[in-house]
Amino acid sequence: MRNKFLLSALFVVAGMHLASSAGAQVAISEILYHPVEKEVFDTNGAPVLDISDDVHEFLELHNAGAAPVNLAGWRLSGGIAFDFPTGTTIPAGGFVVVAKNPARLAAIPQYGLNTNQIFGPYSGQLGNEGDTVRLRDTADNLIDSVSYSPAFPWAIGADALGAGDDWTGLNSFDYQYRGRSLERVSFSHPANDPANWLASPLATGPTPGRANSVQLAIPRPVIIAFSVVQASDGTAIIRSNQLARIDVTFSATNQLANVSVEYFIDDINQTNEARTTLALTPMAAPSDGRYTGTLPGWLQAFAHVQPVSVTITTVRALTQGGPIYHTLWQSLAWTVGILALFMSLTIRQYRKV
Numbered sequence: 001m002r003n004k005f006l007l008s009a010l011f012v013v014a015g016m017h018l019a020s021s022a023g024a025q026v027a028i029s030e031i032l033y034h035p036v037e038k039e040v041f042d043t044n045g046a047p048v049l050d051i052s053d054d055v056h057e058f059l060e061l062h063n064a065g066a067a068p069v070n071l072a073g074w075r076l077s078g079g080i081a082f083d084f085p086t087g088t089t090i091p092a093g094g095f096v097v098v099a100k101n102p103a104r105l106a107a108i109p110q111y112g113l114n115t116n117q118i119f120g121p122y123s124g125q126l127g128n129e130g131d132t133v134r135l136r137d138t139a140d141n142l143i144d145s146v147s148y149s150p151a152f153p154w155a156i157g158a159d160a161l162g163a164g165d166d167w168t169g170l171n172s173f174d175y176q177y178r179g180r181s182l183e184r185v186s187f188s189h190p191a192n193d194p195a196n197w198l199a200s201p202l203a204t205g206p207t208p209g210r211a212n213s214v215q216l217a218i219p220r221p222v223i224i225a226f227s228v229v230q231a232s233d234g235t236a237i238i239r240s241n242q243l244a245r246i247d248v249t250f251s252a253t254n255q256l257a258n259v260s261v262e263y264f265i266d267d268i269n270q271t272n273e274a275r276t277t278l279a280l281t282p283m284a285a286p287s288d289g290r291y292t293g294t295l296p297g298w299l300q301a302f303a304h305v306q307p308v309s310v311t312i313t314t315v316r317a318l319t320q321g322g323p324i325y326h327t328l329w330q331s332l333a334w335t336v337g338i339l340a341l342f343m344s345l346t347i348r349q350y351r352k353v
């Protein structure tokens with residue numbers, strides 16, 4: 001017989017201090033690498049649209065500077081390739097979109113794109129398992145570069161809808177040819193920081209050719225790595241009555257202060273379990289982003305069950321419901337007035353019959 005318990009942990013970060021800094025010029029601002037592409041057939045059973053190769057992919061550029069920029073001779077490379085033609089200008093504060101298939105993108109009514117904003121087609125594809133995109137100017141200087149991923153610590157909700165309909169409770173056809181894009185939060189913050197990219201909200205969808213849904217000078221911090229080990233010897237197996245050490249690494253650390261972990265042991269048959277909050281300690285300067293704490297012997301209630309292993313790999317599975325993760329994250333952010341980050345650990349307890 002095997003029982004399964006969940007230990008869920010809420011990371012709460014207070015002490016938000018926004019700062020402003022000068023924006024860069026032209027930057028990669030939005031990436032729709034995995035549009036929802038559901039097969040639709042006509043009455044004869046023939047596909048109404050060739051949706052192979054993710055034809056509704058796009059990449060967006062933004063000019064965050066105060067002057068127009070001539071993009072003629074600039075190029076995209078990496079997973080996709082495109083050379084901007086003569087006469088391509090991006091106005092100050094403006095956006096241009098480079099499409100896998102410009103006609104298909106222009107046909108999506110929710111986007112309301114003007115054809116003079118859409119460039120392409122590009123060759124290649126924005127990989128659904130992660131990819132790199134680079135923007136270079138006429139002198140081949142690297143202007144911007146992003147290596148995104150559909151997996152933690154990147155916003156997993158931007159992988160189409162983040163999970164299948166049976167998990168999200170959504171109907172993919174409601175998001176046909178769109179889904180959720182990666183939207184950049186700050187143009188003065190490094191492009192390659194996962195904290196700088198959020199999945200576009202379900203309700204509004206991707207925003208090709210216009211401002212992204214969330215814009216901050218400094219992105220909210222996210223966890224980019226964590227581990228839970230037995231405190232006494234650092235091993236992954238945590239036995240009953242043993243303290244556990246949790247180590248967490250954040251990025252976008254400018255706003256970090258008063259980091260704590262909130263946890264509860266979740267019997268899958270109950271809700272509203274009592275929660276415990278534990279302050280985490282900076283391992284170095286707060287800007288370093290690494291925090292640690294020792295969880296008490298929270299397995300004592302199950303002391304008769306051992307050994308216990310912490311299965312870190314399930315964290316991704318539990319958080320793959322993009323909307324669920326996002327809703328929780330947002331509700332905490334707004335109601336408590338602080339930043340909150342969520343992660344879950346599954347603790348499997350094995351009991352001999």
Ligand SMILES: [Ca+2]
Nearest residue numbers: 033054126128
């Ligand atoms: Ca793709």
Ligand SMILES: [Ca+2]
Nearest residue numbers: 030207210212
């Ligand atoms: Ca946009």
